[in-house]
Amino acid sequence: MDVSPTQFLRFVDVKKSYDQKELVVKGFSLDVAKGEFITLLGPSGSGKTTILMLLAGFESVTGGDIQIDGIPVTRTAPYKRNIGMVFQNYALFPHMTVAENLAYPLKVRNMARSEIVQRVDEYLGLVELEGYGKRHPGQLSGGQRQRVALARALIFEPSLVLMDEPLGALDKKLREQMQLEITRLHRRLAFTVIYVTHDQTEALTMSDRVAVFNDGVVQQCASPDELYERPSNAFVADFIGENNLIPGEISAVAGEEVRVAVAGGQEVVAQAADIREVGGGCIVSVRPEKMFIKPSDHAYDNEITAKFIVRHYVGDFIRYYFELSDGSEITIKVLNDLAAPKFDEGQHAKLIWQAGDCFAFRTM
Secondary structure (H helix, E strand, O other): OOOOOOOOEEEEEEEEEOOOOOEEEEEEEEEEOOOOEEEEEOOOOOOHHHHHHHHHOOOOOOEEEEEEOOEEOOOOOHHHOOEEEEEOOOOOOOOOOHHHHHHHHHHOOOOOHHHHHHHHHHHHHHOOOOOOOOOOHHHOOHHHHHHHHHHHHHOOOOOEEEEEOOOOOOOHHHHHHHHHHHHHHHHHHOOEEEEEEOOHHHHHHHOOEEEEEEOOEEEEEEOHHHHHHOOOOHHHHHHOOOOEEEEEEEEEEEOOEEEEEOHHHOEEEEEEOOOOOOOOEEEEEEOHHHOEEOOOOOOOOEEEEEEEEEEEEOOOEEEEEEEOOOOOEEEEEEEOOOOOOOOOOOOEEEEEEOHHHEEEEEOO
8 A cells, every 4th residue: 555654643752661760662753644554563572562552552651742643642541542452362252242242342432223233244244254243252263253353443443453463373374364354454444553563474464664673662664675675774684584694894885885805705795784884894684585506697796605504495495505614604595496406515606696685784
């Protein structure tokens, strides 16, 4: 979905401390457009769930401000914020039927009974659970319960929907199905989403933008393709997808490119990301699918020699593992076809890639 930045939801220098000493969220600022799907991604303890709790009103803000549709909400009670919530553990009432679970948020808002019945039927259809209204949550599969939780969060038509690891309890196949389900509903109903996960694939496939957290600070907030193709620092490069991180030292600088000395006296050319100082230690980052094993019909900017360790057959591709003389490991993905090369353990090979496909970052 193409969206232009507006100020439907604003985080302005938001801080949070639980002990009044150490900040777990350190000055978070972000503007979210109406209808945008934003994912907060990061390792456990990075601050992403705390942001969600501050927005929902379940935790108090230590500093800064949160605004929804231009109105500050940091002192507004949670039930007055018109926010839908979807949790990992579903949070359904086990003694209520599916229809009663969906009707509950409408009843507390004093909606007319006839309208409640109509809307419950409508949202059961939206999540493809027609005929399940009389069942109890315990009679449903994990995927069906998550659909009910999603419908209950949307049924009162909130301005904003928060999702906290909603698919974490599902197996891989169900999780992928629910990713499509949530994306389908988001496109159809155009609600605004703040989604929390530590699953990179989930974040990349579902989001308009992703904010990558580490230690209470956003390292980069960008579209999925920009995050993957142009990470802003070594943490983002390492955290998003697979990456080869080759240690080296900058030996020369030429505009936006740097020349880097790596193991065995070899040199490579990379895009300068956050470091340009000659003599500075750095990490050269290049994706496994951007590297190739010579021979190739095309000319490449970089070529290094590495020792073959092992290859793993994955099905649609083969993953090759190599090692440089300093022990650095390099992984290359090769499509599974008749041309896929074979090596003996310990055999040396030439690895090639383009300078535009790699970045030099400060050492983490």
